[in-house]
Amino acid sequence: MAIFLFHDHGWDPLLMERVASQPAFFIGALGSRRTHAARFDTLRSRGVRQEAPERIVSPLGLIPSARDPATLALPALSQIVDA
Numbered sequence: 001m002a003i004f005l006f007h008d009h010g011w012d013p014l015l016m017e018r019v020a021s022q023p024a025f026f027i028g029a030l031g032s033r034r035t036h037a038a039r040f041d042t043l044r045s046r047g048v049r050q051e052a053p054e055r056i057v058s059p060l061g062l063i064p065s066a067r068d069p070a071t072l073a074l075p076a077l078s079q080i081v082d083a
Contacts, residue, residue, distance in 0.1 A: 004029035020052035
């Protein structure tokens, strides 16, 4: 399992490229749908196989607009348990 809670998405490509190729049962990341689409495009341009970025769940949590840790924690955990 890997959870990316960065607000600075500059770290995403390198770290997600490495994690997406591992057998993690859940990969989740903060970010809007637009951010996730850009992340997907970046990973594809870096040569990551298509199925790898498709494993990344984003926006993370069952409440997509959650921003503060207290509101994000339980919905994110619920999504992980569901997986």
